[in-house]
Amino acid sequence: MRKQQELAIEVRSVGRVYGDGAGQVTALSNIFLNIRQNEFFTLLGPSGCGKTTLLRLIAGFDFPTAGEILLYGEDIAPLPPFKRPVNTVFQNYALFPHMTVAQNIGFGLEMLGRPKQEITTRVDEMLALVHMEPMRNRKVMQISGGQQQRVALARALAPKPKVLLLDEPLSALDYKLRKEMQVELKRVQAETGITFIFVTHDQEEALAMSDRIAVMSHGEVRQVGAPWEIYDRPAERFVADFIGETNFLTADVISIDGQRTRVRLSNGTTLDATYPSDLTPEGKVTIVIRPEHVQLAAPSAGAILGGQIEDLTYLGTDTHIRVRLPDTSLFTIRQQNSRIGPIGFAAGDPVSLTISEGAAQILKD
Amino acid sequence: MRKRFDIRVQPGFATIAMLCFFILYVPIFTLVVYAFNSGISIARWEGFSFRWFVAAWNNNLVIEAAIRSVQIAAIAAVIATAVATLAAIATTRTAGYRGLTFKYSFINMPLMVPEIVTAVALLILFSRIKVWTGYSGLGYLILAHTAFCIPFAYLPIRARLENMDLALERAAADLYATPFKVFRYITLPLLWPGILAGLMLAFVISLDDIVITEFVKSAGQETLPTYMLGQLRRAITPEMNAISTVFLLLSLAIVTIFFFLSRSNEKSE
Numbered sequence: 001m002r003k004q005q006e007l008a009i010e011v012r013s014v015g016r017v018y019g020d021g022a023g024q025v026t027a028l029s030n031i032f033l034n035i036r037q038n039e040f041f042t043l044l045g046p047s048g049c050g051k052t053t054l055l056r057l058i059a060g061f062d063f064p065t066a067g068e069i070l071l072y073g074e075d076i077a078p079l080p081p082f083k084r085p086v087n088t089v090f091q092n093y094a095l096f097p098h099m100t101v102a103q104n105i106g107f108g109l110e111m112l113g114r115p116k117q118e119i120t121t122r123v124d125e126m127l128a129l130v131h132m133e134p135m136r137n138r139k140v141m142q143i144s145g146g147q148q149q150r151v152a153l154a155r156a157l158a159p160k161p162k163v164l165l166l167d168e169p170l171s172a173l174d175y176k177l178r179k180e181m182q183v184e185l186k187r188v189q190a191e192t193g194i195t196f197i198f199v200t201h202d203q204e205e206a207l208a209m210s211d212r213i214a215v216m217s218h219g220e221v222r223q224v225g226a227p228w229e230i231y232d233r234p235a236e237r238f239v240a241d242f243i244g245e246t247n248f249l250t251a252d253v254i255s256i257d258g259q260r261t262r263v264r265l266s267n268g269t270t271l272d273a274t275y276p277s278d279l280t281p282e283g284k285v286t287i288v289i290r291p292e293h294v295q296l297a298a299p300s301a302g303a304i305l306g307g308q309i310e311d312l313t314y315l316g317t318d319t320h321i322r323v324r325l326p327d328t329s330l331f332t333i334r335q336q337n338s339r340i341g342p343i344g345f346a347a348g349d350p351v352s353l354t355i356s357e358g359a360a361q362i363l364k365d
Numbered sequence: 366m367r368k369r370f371d372i373r374v375q376p377g378f379a380t381i382a383m384l385c386f387f388i389l390y391v392p393i394f395t396l397v398v399y400a401f402n403s404g405i406s407i408a409r410w411e412g413f414s415f416r417w418f419v420a421a422w423n424n425n426l427v428i429e430a431a432i433r434s435v436q437i438a439a440i441a442a443v444i445a446t447a448v449a450t451l452a453a454i455a456t457t458r459t460a461g462y463r464g465l466t467f468k469y470s471f472i473n474m475p476l477m478v479p480e481i482v483t484a485v486a487l488l489i490l491f492s493r494i495k496v497w498t499g500y501s502g503l504g505y506l507i508l509a510h511t512a513f514c515i516p517f518a519y520l521p522i523r524a525r526l527e528n529m530d531l532a533l534e535r536a537a538a539d540l541y542a543t544p545f546k547v548f549r550y551i552t553l554p555l556l557w558p559g560i561l562a563g564l565m566l567a568f569v570i571s572l573d574d575i576v577i578t579e580f581v582k583s584a585g586q587e588t589l590p591t592y593m594l595g596q597l598r599r600a601i602t603p604e605m606n607a608i609s610t611v612f613l614l615l616s617l618a619i620v621t622i623f624f625f626l627s628r629s630n631e632k633s634e
Contacts (some may be wrong), residue, residue: 108540
């Protein structure tokens with residue numbers, strides 16, 4: 001019972017199908033998600049994966065063709081948007097152009113029929129929360145993009161929604177402003193204690209901001225977990241490929257011992273790999289190794305992998321090195337530039353690669 | 366450096382443009398000038414005077430026809446704009462479905478159908494109704510004008526609706542506005558310039574109509590254009606010029622008022 005109360009949103013077996021007959025398109029199929037109270041929860045995926053559709057179903061702009069959406073235990077899926085205690089920050093803000101900043105922020109409360117005094121107080125609170133007090137009586141077309149973003153956030157938060165939905169709100173901002181707003185959003189979420197559901201296709205943004213992430217593709221949830229789980233323990237190839245850079249190798253399973261399994265690579269060397277708990281590895285498998293978990297060394301006989309440097313890209317904080325393996329595939333390494341000066345390798349150099357303990361993981365295909 | 370395809374450097378462009386302006390405005394200019402002629406001719410200048418304006422002002426037939434014209438135009442434009450607004454909302458705020466394109470063309474059909482056909486059709490229909498009901502008031506003219514004004518009011522309103530960001534209405538609904546309140550506080554204020562444009566256009570179109578009016582009107586229901594047409598059958602005096610000039614000023618005034626109304630609205634966005 002207690003556990004149930006902690007869930008802000010429960011998505012149960014939700015599906016959304018558009019059209020009928022031969023032209024039928026499945027936007028979402030059989031989605032299950034539990035989103036906890038006060039959580040910063042992110043729906044992450046490439047465009048067309050269904051993340052925005054799911055958000056629209058929660059907001060009430062669209063209705064599921066199957067399943068139910070519970071808000072604190074109550075099914076809200078059939079309710080129109082104006083009867084749901086959830087508010088949305090829109091991708092292009094959708095601020096009302098004929099109103100001032102204060103009128104925009106007070107709109108929700110006014111529609112709820114709250115007394116004037118309460119609205120004024122709440123608008124002041126919200127303006128302070130997003131540091132926009134001086135802009136109070138400006139028209140929304142007279143303020144900058146970043147400021148509009150803040151007003152949109154304040155407007156959605158003013159009626160104290162039980163859940164705040166954010167539909168790629170940072171995508172229209174330039175890089176620096178985006179970074180700044182990421183921090184702002186986290187701060188506002190911590191200060192207000194409201195559950196945030198954030199939609200983005202930017203994996204860096206998702207990793208930086210979320211308590212938990214649901215990775216979606218083709219209308220399905222592929223994996224749900226904390227950012228480190230999504231990154232370090234991808235459940236399947238799509239997740240590993242979508243989040244960050246990855247090396248894929250094929251290998252044969254030799255033996256299984258608890259959570260560890262011994263695999264043989266195509267060049268004959270063997271190494272230990274972890275695997276997800278819902279998988280029993282056998283036969284041919286794909287293993288994934290992140291570029292930063294590999295070290296470059298001078299060629300040596302006992303190395304797990306060897307090859308020739310194809311090219312190097314210097315990126316300031318670190319260097320990307322691509323190594324051509326004997327089977328002609330490319331292997332990416334990211335090495336931090338912890339020492340001053342050049343890294344001591346050049347294109348064409350033969351090298352050996354060592355892989356950090358526990359870095360290799362077997363994937364579900 | 367001038368752009369190579371800038372229309373201003375195309376050979377002959379200026380000449381053609383000037384010719385067009387000339388053809389468009391010279392007749393109007395002549396008309397206005399001879400409205401102030403002191404003689405009885407509309408082609409021979411005999412001196413400046415306001416005599417024909419005074420004559421028109423003292424001509425009861427002219428004043429009655431003018432009042433009737435404005436009456437019909439005002440009522441027809443208001444009704445047509447209201448109907449057009451509803452039609453525009455119904456045809457833009459809906460998911461596309463089969464038959465929607467057909468509805469567009471159905472609404473706009475009066476623009477395509479030759480006016481004379483509509484006029485004859487209405488004449489036949491209304492004469493039946495007159496026989497049945499015995500009513501022969503201005504209602505027929507108002508109804509007819511409303512009908513052909515609807516597409517003119519519909520077009521600018523629909524254009525405005527189509528350019529409006531749908532997310533605005535969604536955002537209002539998200540902020541607890543019921544569908545009626547969304548319309549009252551978001552859609553209507555943003556649509557207002559479109560509605561004004563539609564209203565002005567409908568008003569001017571109605572004021573100007575002659576073919577349908579000529580067929581539908583009962584005895585003694587002259588509007589200004591039909592009265593003037595009637596006068597042409599007799600001797601033409603500069604009185605016609607004077608009336609036309611006032612007409613011209615009236616439409617200029619309407620266009621100007623609308624321009625400033627819509628501009629102050631744009632500014633507030």
